[in-house]
Amino acid sequence: MASITVPGGLAEGEIRKLERPKLRIADYLRWSVDHKIIGVQYMVTALFFFIIGGTLAMMIRWELLTPNLDVVQTGSQFNTLFSVHALVMIFLWIIPMFAGFGNFLVPLMLGAKDMAFPWLNAFAFWLIPPAGLLLLGSMLVGAPEGGWTMYPPLSTIYSGDGQTLAALAAHLLGISSILGAINFIVTIKNMRPEGMGWWQMPLFCWAILATSIIVVMATPFLAGALTLLILDRVGGTSFFDATKGGDPQLWQNVFWFYSHPAVYIMVLPGMGILSEVLSIHARKPIFGYKMIALSSLGIAIIGFTVWAHHMFTSLAPQLRIPFMITSMIIAVPTGIKIFSWLGTLWGGKIRLNSAMLFGLGFLSMFVIGGISGVMLAAVPFDIHVHDTYFVVSHLHFVLFGGSVFTIYAGIYHWYPKITGRMLNERWGKVHFWLTYPAFFFTFFPMHIAGMLGMPRRVAIYLPEFQGINTIISISGFVLGISTFVLLINMIVSLRNGKIAGANPWRALTLEWATTSPPPATNFVDDPVPFVDPYGYGSQGSQEYLDAVDRRFGVGEEVFTPRPAPTPAPSGD
């Protein structure tokens, strides 16, 4: 049985109310080196850009309600819409949102007072708002029409000055990511508390570590590629101009060497969130802890060997099979995770709250995205559906059904810790039951449209595709509206939500062993982690959790688990 030590190092049974920080909105609008404030700054900024990117998505779907031009006047305007939509969603919504979770949670989960480099942390965040303005401003000074992939010559000869601004914005965001990732790696490597070895670290931290390794190794390639692109646009060079001896495929190779791993940058932190949410709300030890942790690293490594599957139609034929094989192999560590999560749920005392619902939503939708990914890894199939709506469907199943669903799960799970208030559960469930079917009927029919031959990135399409596009657009509008249920819930709950208490979910990871929201220094003394962050169901964990409750008090809404289940084998 685990030895019981009261978190915070105080004598067991001692109850001491920590003073809750009195933060004002102004504190979040200025430079701060507190990782919690920076985390919230990341999240709120990302949510702002999510609304912008979502609005652009609604305009795209409105345009595609009919086969002819309606909302936009020219194809160029449509190109701009989907280009900026994608860049915003990837670089200003998903990546910064996960950076926000990481910033807020990693030091708390490790029992640290802050990140390793607080100033650098703030600097990394403050690169984002100007980059966002540059990107949005790009629409005003000449359309960026290269899509988020920015393939030359679309991004060189056929785009306006806005493309240069978009490339500069991506440059800034890449630098921000690298600085943030260095901070995460150093914090995780050097600042774990006594008693927390690598194998006692929460899986969210493992996921952030794997993500950060990808960022520091891959993002410099994006920086290199963008430098060349900007030089081609404004410096008189012709690296990508085939008429002057340049090579457009050079961009594709270098870009995808970053951007395929970037897909895992956008998914791995979500997988970390899911590991926390599923275990805590199923009240069961995580199944296969080590395999989940190592598979994150496996994905990070194999992710560097698959980039050319994005170029099957232009790749030298002899290279297709090797990249097909590596692309299929990467499904193995992902499959390990999926089965481990299913093993975690199996026999658990599942509480179907909003966080868990979105976690389960991820499991079902991400598997569809994963399977369509394996289909696309097969060269013959990929050539058939290349640049069709099948690809659009696949990437949205991965990035919305995967990343965004876990972001939602994370918001419902950690909002109480961040704000000290609970989100309204009823509205959380309304949010889920609007989002889940709307998401499915927005993106699943795109598989069919793609296989029937509807190309992506077109504003005008054959009339025979109108029926399916109507279903997609209407579902898309519902999906867009559903987001506001969450946003309103978040705003209203800030004032009216029930008091959360320190540990409303009775979770074992260290971020719950302090007040909600945590004080400026996170913990009063050096916190003592429980021996197993997922050791639910044991006598020791009950005593540890009771000690947390006695010390910090409980909120208005307390999750009282049913009698502890017999612990299932952890799979290690």
Add this chain to the structure above:
Amino acid sequence: MTQHVLEQKLTRQEQQALRNRRTGLAIFQLSWIMTFVCLIIVNFTMRGGSPTWPPEGVTVGKIIPTLMTLALIGSSVFIRRGTKALKADNIAGFTTNWRYGLALGGLFAVVMAIEFIRAPGSGQFLNVYRLMIGFHHVHAMAIGYYLIRVYQNGRRGVYSATDFWPVEGGTSLWDFVTVAWVLFYVVLYII
């Protein structure tokens, strides 16, 4: 007194901060070297698309770049020796070695700037040649400027055997400049 023993005199927080800085800088170097690797890939790609490399009629002089590469390596050696001297509380050794190191580094920067301006050839060859030298030069100038500031501070006695991070960090960054250049030198002039 050995450096290890001196570092034991630091408080727990100072030791933690030093460890974090060392790890962070190492990761940054590992990360940022990938931009140089990216440009090497660009070089090889352009080379692959050209019948001859360098193009016919273009001659790339190797003597001056080789001498400058040796100068840069020598610069790194002096800078490192100076840093070692500082950690042994030998301020005079620090300033002398850094003076030589900065002089050699400055020589490299000036001569390679001239090489950039007088780069041979045209078209993609010239583009890639200038891109690599220029990209490296930006790093050499920025980090070189930082080293000069550190040297000035060091002469004023700001650093000591227990307060040396800007010196150690600058040394690592200058090593980075040297390693990155040696990679480029091999690609541009040897293979």
